[in-house]
Amino acid sequence: MRRRTALIALTICALLAGCGSRLTDEQRAALVVPQGGTAGTQDGAVTGEDGAVSEGTAEQPGAANPQEPNKQPNPPGSIAGGCQGTGGATDKGVTAGEITIANISDISGPVPGIFQSAQQATKAFVEYFNATQGSVCGRKLKLVSFDSRTDSGGDQQATSQACEQAFALVGSMSAFDQGGGPAAAGCGIPDLRASTVTAQRQRTPVSFGVASNVVNLVSSAGPDLVKSSFPGGINAAAYLYLNADASAQNAKSMQKAAEARGIKFVYSQAIDITDVNYAPYVAKLKETGTKIVYWIGSAQYAVRLQQAMRQQGYTPEAFITDPTAYDPQYIKQGGAAVDGTVVYTNGALFEESNAQVALYKQWLGRVAPGAAPSYFGMFAWSAARLFVTTAAKVGPQLTRKAMIEAVRGVHDFTAEGMVAPQDVGGKRTSACMTLVRLKGGAWSRLAPASGYSCGTLIDTGVGG
Known part of the structure; x- marks a missing residue:
């Protein structure tokens, strides 16, 4: 193995x-x-x-x-x-x-x-x-x-x-x-x-x-931060995700939330776990004129997708994924191909x-x-x-x-500012988020300028 x-x-x-x-x-x-x-x-x-x-x-x-x-x-x-x-x-x-x-x-x-x-x-x-x-x-x-x-x-x-x-x-x-x-x-x-x-x-x-x-509960803060950070790409977004139950459900839920906040998707695609050829998906991204690429799945596959994008000379305005990519191993595995990655997180930034x-x-x-x-x-x-x-x-x-x-009875828990407010007792998604971007091999805050941006929870009806 x-x-x-x-x-x-x-x-x-x-x-x-x-x-x-x-x-x-x-x-x-x-x-x-x-x-x-x-x-x-x-x-x-x-x-x-x-x-x-x-x-x-x-x-x-x-x-x-x-x-x-x-x-x-x-x-x-x-x-x-x-x-x-x-x-x-x-x-x-x-x-x-x-x-x-x-x-x-x-x-x-x-x-x-x-x-x-x-x-x-x-x-x-x-x-x-x-x-x-x-x-x-x-x-x-x-x-x-x-x-x-x-x-x-x-x-x-x-x-x-x-x-x-x-x-x-x-x-x-x-x-x-x-x-x-x-x-x-x-x-x-x-x-x-x-x-x-x-x-x-x-x-x-x-x-x-x-x-x-x-x-099923997605904060409006995520898509709103993407809209304000990449206004030129919000009419041409794509959602790619691994063809597994959890990733498919979350991709559909998050895409619905983004659409509810005014982001238009021109391409959505599940990718089989055993698929090693990502070239056709990159070709479709280019064909549809996609400017913002969302990825749901493990970061090792995010690296594979971005390497294929690099090989075809395709660079979107934003490549957005979850906080598990916010990690030294992601940079080590992806190198220059993953530079520019944007991650959303509801925890404090290690660089601050x-x-x-x-x-x-x-x-x-x-x-x-x-x-x-x-x-x-x-x-x-x-x-x-x-x-x-x-x-x-x-x-x-x-x-x-x-x-x-x-x-x-615990709500709005932050661990003394270590994480965004979490509704632990109520079991509800945190409404607050930050975007960080990888640039030159180092992570830095993208938006908001400080703290978190907090929105409302959108019930997408997916997986609830």
Whole structure:
């Protein structure tokens, strides 16, 4: 099996509807895109035959004896507040001195390391919290990591184990996360994910994506930013996408939203996963006079399309794709052919000053030296932060039921400015967006001039 460093495309995987056990390895790889960091399990972790990745407690004061609460007051400004009481062993995975959380992410499988960045980010946050923020009502954090193996069965097995070992799931990312939904719902475990990528997991009552995108709800901010940035091309746009369920649904939904905002499409085309000849599609783009090209699919195929465009001397005014291309590996793979790519994102830009991004980078460097920050890592860090602040609000009598109820009330979550406002509890797509452009091998802001542009949600009726 050929190794590919990859990650699932967030915006094209809102509805992967039950296909985890039916896809071939090649088809699975086609649904993923480049990601920073190295392949394989994280440093110091060992993958077992059952899919578990062993992960020890962070060695910080207060965690040495999980049966005794940490009696040191939290430092001023701690994100866990000043709660010092403890309710003892209030629920599974909770003791007087420790809360065990689990991360389930795709580490092995046909595309090794595809969601390693989410697991690394969760580990980084646990290290950061235990070292600098005190405790959650006298309790330190312990992280247990699992490998969902890029497979719905692997996700189901890991979730079943986590149900017995941990209080909550935090920062998880699995391409076929529908596998663990029934197990999570059955045991009632709070599930604060970096993102939910299948409709089944989105509908799971205990599961919440901190990147709260859903396929049928599209923000008007995206097409409006494209219109203002490329006004000369809005009457001649094209949508190309991989011929797979999720990418097709998302392409149709996003095209409908763009049309509702006044962008005219002259060409729309599904491309089979096994198709290696992109020349005919480029010829059609030239024939129709397309000036704006949208791409939905993995970035490795976006690279292939742009290489074919370059070979035919075709350069549109804009080539637009999702934030999974916002990654060092995309530049490395595509080189000059991908220069000019425009990406829409609802997270902070790594090139700009942001306190939470700086913390994420700092602690990522400690737990995984050499790993690059990523879009999914940013949302996994945000999920871990939301877990701590919510658990602290619940207080000493921490239970799974109380945690889930508290999360349902979380709206407009930004992780202190790390991400655009996310309706985590309401499970609705973020209305805010930024465009970034690759120029000369470096990413920079395109629009708006600062912050995000926020619009209204358009219900396209596709995949809802």
